[in-house]
Amino acid sequence: MGSQMVHKRVPAFRVLGRVLHHGDRPFQALMVLACLATVGLVATIGWALWRNSALSRAAFGWHFVVTSRWDPALDRTFGALPFLQGTLITSVVALLVSVPISLGVGIFLSEVAPEWLRRPIGFLVELLAAVPSVVYGLWGLFAFIPSFVKPLANFLNRTLGFLPLFEGPTFGPSRLAASLVLAIMVSPTIAAVSRDVFQAIPDAQREASLALGATQWETISRVLIPYGLPGLLGAVILGLGRALGETIAVTMVVGNNLDLSISLLHPGYTMASIIANEFAEATDELHLHALIEIGLILFLLTLIINSIARLLVWGVGRRTMREREG
Amino acid sequence: MSALGRWLSIAALVLLLVGCGAPTQAPAIQTQPPAEQTRAPAPTKAALPTLTPEPTPIPPGSIQINGAGASFPFPLYSRWFYEYAFIDPTVKFNYQSIGSGGGIKQITARTVDFGASDAILTEEQFAAAPGILMLPTVAGAVVPVYNVSELKEAEPLVLDASTLSQIFLGKITRWNDPAIAALNPNLPLPAKEILVVHRSDGSGTTFIFTDYLSAVSDEWRNTVGKGTSVEWPVGLGGKGNEGVAGVVSQNDGAIGYVELAYAKQNKLSIARLVNAAGNIVQASIETTQNAMADYGDEMPGILARSIVNAPGKDSWPIAGYTYLLIYMDQSDCAKGKKLVQFLRWALTEGSTYAEHLEYVPLPENVRQQVFARLDQVTCNGAPLR
Numbered sequence: 001m002g003s004q005m006v007h008k009r010v011p012a013f014r015v016l017g018r019v020l021h022h023g024d025r026p027f028q029a030l031m032v033l034a035c036l037a038t039v040g041l042v043a044t045i046g047w048a049l050w051r052n053s054a055l056s057r058a059a060f061g062w063h064f065v066v067t068s069r070w071d072p073a074l075d076r077t078f079g080a081l082p083f084l085q086g087t088l089i090t091s092v093v094a095l096l097v098s099v100p101i102s103l104g105v106g107i108f109l110s111e112v113a114p115e116w117l118r119r120p121i122g123f124l125v126e127l128l129a130a131v132p133s134v135v136y137g138l139w140g141l142f143a144f145i146p147s148f149v150k151p152l153a154n155f156l157n158r159t160l161g162f163l164p165l166f167e168g169p170t171f172g173p174s175r176l177a178a179s180l181v182l183a184i185m186v187s188p189t190i191a192a193v194s195r196d197v198f199q200a201i202p203d204a205q206r207e208a209s210l211a212l213g214a215t216q217w218e219t220i221s222r223v224l225i226p227y228g229l230p231g232l233l234g235a236v237i238l239g240l241g242r243a244l245g246e247t248i249a250v251t252m253v254v255g256n257n258l259d260l261s262i263s264l265l266h267p268g269y270t271m272a273s274i275i276a277n278e279f280a281e282a283t284d285e286l287h288l289h290a291l292i293e294i295g296l297i298l299f300l301l302t303l304i305i306n307s308i309a310r311l312l313v314w315g316v317g318r319r320t321m322r323e324r325e326g
Numbered sequence: 327m328s329a330l331g332r333w334l335s336i337a338a339l340v341l342l343l344v345g346c347g348a349p350t351q352a353p354a355i356q357t358q359p360p361a362e363q364t365r366a367p368a369p370t371k372a373a374l375p376t377l378t379p380e381p382t383p384i385p386p387g388s389i390q391i392n393g394a395g396a397s398f399p400f401p402l403y404s405r406w407f408y409e410y411a412f413i414d415p416t417v418k419f420n421y422q423s424i425g426s427g428g429g430i431k432q433i434t435a436r437t438v439d440f441g442a443s444d445a446i447l448t449e450e451q452f453a454a455a456p457g458i459l460m461l462p463t464v465a466g467a468v469v470p471v472y473n474v475s476e477l478k479e480a481e482p483l484v485l486d487a488s489t490l491s492q493i494f495l496g497k498i499t500r501w502n503d504p505a506i507a508a509l510n511p512n513l514p515l516p517a518k519e520i521l522v523v524h525r526s527d528g529s530g531t532t533f534i535f536t537d538y539l540s541a542v543s544d545e546w547r548n549t550v551g552k553g554t555s556v557e558w559p560v561g562l563g564g565k566g567n568e569g570v571a572g573v574v575s576q577n578d579g580a581i582g583y584v585e586l587a588y589a590k591q592n593k594l595s596i597a598r599l600v601n602a603a604g605n606i607v608q609a610s611i612e613t614t615q616n617a618m619a620d621y622g623d624e625m626p627g628i629l630a631r632s633i634v635n636a637p638g639k640d641s642w643p644i645a646g647y648t649y650l651l652i653y654m655d656q657s658d659c660a661k662g663k664k665l666v667q668f669l670r671w672a673l674t675e676g677s678t679y680a681e682h683l684e685y686v687p688l689p690e691n692v693r694q695q696v697f698a699r700l701d702q703v704t705c706n707g708a709p710l711r
Contacts, residue, residue, distance in 0.1 A: 074556070173564070173573055255563060267562050269563075278528040
């Protein structure tokens with residue numbers, strides 16, 4: 001297109017005017033730029049984390065991810081295993097708690113609730129997502145743990161204490177507390193997105209199902225959920241992303257202890273927490289590099305989990321498409 | 327499709343125009359004087375064209391002094407900067423409490439005019455920043471706090487160096503341990519388990535506390551050591567003073583450590599300690615100042631030293647200085663002069679604000695040494711002023 005204009009020898013301002021009027025070219029360029037900026041940003045972050053963790057990678061190699069000592073003072077030995085484990089446990093438990101609840105909220109808001117109730121409740125759910133995480137942390141530490149988590153932990157320990165998952169003793173700040181606070185934090189995101197997913201499903205689907213004699217429950221469970229599965233998975237991934245990276249709220253309630261048991265009632269530690277805790281006052285180079293390497297691992301873990309989830313969505317999406325066509 | 331494209335491109339153009347328009351509006355905003363300057367003796371005349379050339383006063387806030395570092399003294403420093411703006415409005419301080427590590431890095435790279443650190447610089451750090459001065463500004467006391475329901479109404483618990491270190495090493499696990507009972511014959515000590523709570527975030531408070539434990543216990547020194555964060559043998563980590571206090575107050579049988587100011591403001595039960603002289607002391611500004619004075623005449627050339635386990639008969643044993651880091655030879659004379667003036671003010675009149683905030687001002691013998699050091703500060707090799 002540009003070369004055509006040169007051949008016609010139109011004045012430059014006309015070319016500019018036509019290009020701007022037409023709009024496609026500048027718009028395209030702008031969008032390509034925005035896209036490249038995102039890719040460039042991810043690459044730059046990865047590169048910076050890689051470069052600034054050189055000392056720690058050289059000193060510990062692969063042992064870093066499989067050892068569990070973290071001693072910045074005396075031996076300057078660092079291992080990331082407790083943090084890796086803590087991040088995975090708290091995120092997974094948070095999702096296990098949050099997904100059924102928030103899907104329920106999404107279904108309720110889209111399918112079950114009377115029209116006049118949808119807006120106020122939807123608004124409240126979105127408001128929950130806007131609460132700053134430090135507020136969740138303070139609330140968790142001073143209200144939620146003493147009034148709910150501790151009694152729950154004591155109860156779990158009394159009844160299911162024979163399982164390693166619910167071993168005592170119980171103190172309050174624990175992986176369970178972190179998981180529950182995380183569950184509350186990711187629920188609004190999952191609920192809001194899944195409500196939008198359900199609302200985007202054409203009414204023809206519901207009508208067809210009801211016309212065949214299905215109950216509302218059968219319509220939701222056999223028609224709407226399978227139809228919206230890719231979108232629902234996307235909602236869960238958004239929630240998982242927040243759970244993996246959540247820092248301040250988790251740091252305040254997780255107990256910050258290098259405990260390697262799998263008990264939910266024990267205090268734990270997460271990757272984001274150790275960075276938040278120690279980065280500011282780390283004066284030793286190796287200590288700093290070890291913290292940055294944890295950042296690198298968290299970055300890679302997030303990339304990997306997101307890629308897997310993305311593949312899952314694609315797979316499910318293709319299958320649903322085939323089923324719809326077939 | 328093309329209609330959509332056109333609308334999007336219009337939107338993009340609008341965004342671009344808005345983006346380009348922003349800088350032209352900026353000067354209009356700047357013409358309004360910043361709020362801090364309104365209380366200054368405003369030299370508004372300077373703005374009007376006058377025929378008689380007067381020696382123009384330095385406009386308010388025109389000298390910006392940037393600092394960064396420790397978060398422990400941040401409440402005091404920001405109070406000092408606020409109050410100092412009324413005394414010398416020409417200078418404006420900007421302090422970022424990014425942590426001691428960041429403060430040391432930034433002053434080493436000379437990206438700030440002063441740094442601040444709770445920790446004493448290591449030899450490598452001194453070597454990386456030749457000509458750097460460590461100037462103690464105030465000290466802070468760290469106190470053991472506990473929550474045992476049976477002891478709520480009783481007199482404060484007494485601990486000594488060995489029981490405290492044994493508790494934090496996980497060797498003493500119950501409140502009615504004979505070692506604790508021997509120190510507190512009148513207290514109804516329960517058989518409860520002790521829950522140790524420590525700071526999870528790297529902090530000067532932890533440095534002071536572990537410095538003390540390392541000074542009094544060989545076992546602690548050889549197995550845990552001292553630092554802004556250490557590998558704790560037992561216990562839960564709470565983020566910040568509020569995190570430690572929160573976990574302690576929610577768990578019957580817990581013991582932790584926080585800054586004196588925080589413990590007092592939140593009315594936590596503070597343990598008394600048997601100090602190096604063998605006396606039972608209570609944490610206070612006076613007893614902490616005693617500890618500083620004990621070591622005041624033994625300050626080494628760098629004006630920085632640990633003051634834990636002080637020998638005086640009435641000295642609180644767990645305390646530490648926080649330091650300002652400046653270069654002996656300043657590169658910007660105007661800034662250097664203002665900085666030194668400010669420090670003199672902070673250490674004299676400013677000390678009242680320190681006591682308000684429960685920081686411990688320097689005792690006289692240490693303060694004179696800091697003043698003597700400030701006299702030696704130069705600018706590009708020449709004496710200041």
